[in-house]
Amino acid sequence: MGYVDGEAGLGAWRYRRTRDPMLLLIDESTEGQEYGMVIPEKRNRMMKNRKRDATVASLVNLATGSWDAQVVTELLGVDAMQVYEDITNEALGKIWTWKGILPRVRTFLWRAIHGALPTAAWLHARIRDINPVCKRCRAENEYLMHLFYYCPVSQATWQAAGLTLNVDDLPLNFTKTLLTVTQTMDERQTVNYCNLLWEVWKARNREVFEGKKTQPLGILKQAKSMEQAVTTPSSNLTRTRVILNRIPRGAKTILIDASWEPSNKTGTTAVMVFDEQGGLLEALSQAMVTNDSFQAEAIALLQALQYVESNSTHTSRCPYVIFSDCKTLVQTVNQQCVDELPSWKARQTIAQCIVIWEQVLHTTSLYHTRREALTQPHLLANGIRKANSGSTGMELVRELGIDLQLLSQFFVFQ
Structure with missing residues (x-):
C-alpha cells in the first residue's frame, strides 16, 4: 500500500487499484475509511500499466505543486479536476x-x-x-x-x-x-x-x-x-499611514492595484503615475485573463516597472516610488526570490518583474502600503471590469470621478 504524499488540496488521500473496474480511495484523515470509485473501462485499461499500489505523489506534478492534469484525467476523470478548481x-x-x-x-x-x-x-x-x-x-x-x-x-x-x-x-x-x-x-x-x-x-x-x-x-x-x-476609528489610523508613506522630494509616485473576477478568471490592472507635486500624470489600465488575484497584482507591478524603464534615460533619471498593497509581492521582488511564492502560476510574471527591477533599482523604490491608501487605482481597476463604455486610462478616471491629486491623508513629500 502506498503512503500518503501530501494533501494537494483534496484531503489526505492514497489510492490503489482493486478488482476491475474499481479505484479504491483511502482517506487517511478518517482513519483509513475507504471509498470506491467506478472507473470507465477506457481509463481502467490505462491504469493497468501503472503500479498497483501508488501514492498521491503520482497524481501531482512535484515541479509545480499542481495536479498533473493528464494523470488525474486518466484515473479519476476530468470532472474531479473541475470540481477542485471550482471550489x-x-x-x-x-x-x-x-x-x-x-x-x-x-x-x-x-x-x-x-x-x-x-x-x-x-x-x-x-x-x-x-x-x-x-x-x-x-x-x-x-x-x-x-x-x-x-x-x-x-x-x-x-x-x-x-x-x-x-x-x-x-x-x-x-x-x-x-x-x-x-x-x-x-x-x-x-x-x-x-x-x-x-x-x-x-x-x-x-x-x-x-x-x-x-x-x-x-x-x-x-x-x-x-x-x-x-474597528479602530479611521482618524487614528490615518495619522499612522501619513508617517508610513513618505515620498522623497522630486520623486514621482506610482500606485498600483488589480481586481480579479473568479467566475471568468478576468483580471484588471490599474497603474496611476503622479508627478513631483502629487498631480495625476498618467493612468494605465488593462484587462486580461489571469489564473488568480496574485497573478493580476504581479501583472500590475510589471506594467509599472515597464513604465519606469521606458521613461528612464541616461540624461533624465527621475526617482520613482511604487506602492502596492500586496505584501508578498513586494517582499518577493525586493528579495529577488520566487521560490517560496504561495501561487506558482505567478512566478513567470514576477521573474520578469525582477529582471526589470535589477535595471531600475538605482532610481526606483518599492514599498508595501495599506489598501486604503490605494483607493484611486482600486476604483480604476474595478471600473474597468464593470465599465461598458470601452474607456480606459485617463478617460475612465474622469468618467469615474477619481481624484486627480495624490491623497494627502496617506502620502507626504519630505
Whole structure:
C-alpha cells in the first residue's frame, strides 16, 4: 500500500487499484475509511500499466505543486479536476471580498487554500526525515484538517468559542470546509471565524517552535483583539499611514492595484503615475485573463516597472516610488526570490518583474502600503471590469470621478 504524499488540496488521500473496474480511495484523515470509485473501462485499461499500489505523489506534478492534469484525467476523470478548481476559485473569490478581515489573515487563508501551509505532513512529503505526526496531540498525522479541526486542542478552542463543529459532518478538504462553515454566517461571524483559524495556527506554531502552550481562552482573547484593531476609528489610523508613506522630494509616485473576477478568471490592472507635486500624470489600465488575484497584482507591478524603464534615460533619471498593497509581492521582488511564492502560476510574471527591477533599482523604490491608501487605482481597476463604455486610462478616471491629486491623508513629500 502506498503512503500518503501530501494533501494537494483534496484531503489526505492514497489510492490503489482493486478488482476491475474499481479505484479504491483511502482517506487517511478518517482513519483509513475507504471509498470506491467506478472507473470507465477506457481509463481502467490505462491504469493497468501503472503500479498497483501508488501514492498521491503520482497524481501531482512535484515541479509545480499542481495536479498533473493528464494523470488525474486518466484515473479519476476530468470532472474531479473541475470540481477542485471550482471550489478553489470560489474560496479565493470570497476571501478577498469578505470585509473586516486583516490582510495578514487573508494571506494566511490564501496559503491554506493553495495547500501551502507547512504542516508536519506537508514538510514530511518533502523531507522524509521530518515526523508527520501532530506534536500537540501525537495521535494523527498533522494535515490541515487535523490541525484546525480534528486535533483535540483545536476542538477545545471551537467549543470555547461556542461553535460546535461535528468533525464527522465536515468535508474532508480545508477549502470546502471553509465554504461550508461560513455559508450560514453573517459578516461579523465570518470575520471572527477567520481570525480564530489564524490564531489557532499561531498558537500551534508557538507550541511547536517555542514550547509555549496557549489555552483556548487565550486564543479567543487574541482573536477578539484583532476584531478591535479592525474597528479602530479611521482618524487614528490615518495619522499612522501619513508617517508610513513618505515620498522623497522630486520623486514621482506610482500606485498600483488589480481586481480579479473568479467566475471568468478576468483580471484588471490599474497603474496611476503622479508627478513631483502629487498631480495625476498618467493612468494605465488593462484587462486580461489571469489564473488568480496574485497573478493580476504581479501583472500590475510589471506594467509599472515597464513604465519606469521606458521613461528612464541616461540624461533624465527621475526617482520613482511604487506602492502596492500586496505584501508578498513586494517582499518577493525586493528579495529577488520566487521560490517560496504561495501561487506558482505567478512566478513567470514576477521573474520578469525582477529582471526589470535589477535595471531600475538605482532610481526606483518599492514599498508595501495599506489598501486604503490605494483607493484611486482600486476604483480604476474595478471600473474597468464593470465599465461598458470601452474607456480606459485617463478617460475612465474622469468618467469615474477619481481624484486627480495624490491623497494627502496617506502620502507626504519630505
